[in-house]
Amino acid sequence: TQLLEQSPQFLSIQEGENLTVYCNSSSVFSSLQWYRQEPGEGPVLLVTVVTGGEVKKLKRLTFQFGDARKDSSLHITAAQPGDTGLYLCAGQSYTSGTYKYIFGTGTRLKVLA
Amino acid sequence: NAGVTQTPKFQVLKTGQSMTLQCAQDMNHEYMSWYRQDPGMGLRLIHYSVGAGITDQGEVPNGYNVSRSTTEDFPLRLLSAAPSQTSVYFCASSLTSGKGDTQYFGPGTRLTVL
Numbered sequence: 001t002q003l004l005e006q007s008p009q010f011l012s013i014q015e016g017e018n019l020t021v022y023c024n025s026s027s028v029f030s031s032l033q034w035y036r037q038e039p040g041e042g043p044v045l046l047v048t049v050v051t052g053g054e055v056k057k058l059k060r061l062t063f064q065f066g067d068a069r070k071d072s073s074l075h076i077t078a079a080q081p082g083d084t085g086l087y088l089c090a091g092q093s094y095t096s097g098t099y100k101y102i103f104g105t106g107t108r109l110k111v112l113a
Numbered sequence: 114n115a116g117v118t119q120t121p122k123f124q125v126l127k128t129g130q131s132m133t134l135q136c137a138q139d140m141n142h143e144y145m146s147w148y149r150q151d152p153g154m155g156l157r158l159i160h161y162s163v164g165a166g167i168t169d170q171g172e173v174p175n176g177y178n179v180s181r182s183t184t185e186d187f188p189l190r191l192l193s194a195a196p197s198q199t200s201v202y203f204c205a206s207s208l209t210s211g212k213g214d215t216q217y218f219g220p221g222t223r224l225t226v227l
Binding site for chain 1: 117148153154155156157158161163169171172203205210211212213214215216217218219220221
């Protein structure tokens with residue numbers, strides 16, 4: 001069974017601080033996605049990375065896919081209260097003739113003003 | 114473009130009752146899926162479909178049935194609800210089931226089974 005572990009599980013920081021969220025597995029993934037979910041809503045895609053070592057930036061958010069495509073990180077610079085939410089990583093693998101996603105356990109971020 | 118819609122938003126059932134969670138998308142996506150989200154466990158895949166008439170089981174299919182008679186609709190049926198099925202259910206769709214395809218999620222259905 002493939003597992004994706006995220007750390008930390010909870011994070012409460014002050015506005016302006018930097019943070020990094022990790023997503024780790026022993027399995028190799030074809031691609032990896034990061035989502036943000038707000039209370040009462042479904043997850044919304046932030047980024048997709050497909051190549052080992054790939055780095056993508058989305059304003060203050062930097063995403064990296066591990067060289068071996070088993071892990072990923074999300075770094076937020078100068079966090080703002082609007083970054084508050086549940087961050088989920090999802091690894092995609094090809095099984096039983098189709099691509100499927102496995103989601104991590106999530107990191108709940110709270111940014112205090 | 115409404116995206117992915119789900120109904121109802123909230124539902125309370127008694128043990129043993131049956132119900133159908135509705136999901137529809139208007140983006141002509143081939144791939145649709147159902148997840149459940151429980152605290153500390155992320156989202157787990159229940160069933161998925163790669164096109165009309167084709168469905169398959171995900172990670173946690175027991176107690177749930179699906180069908181896909183049209184491209185737009187992908188209902189999830191609970192045949193005999195159990196307290197262990199208390200969860201938030203999300204429907205998602207993507208253009209294909211290809212590598213790196215973007216999944217679009219509905220707003221979720223919060224189900225409580227007493």
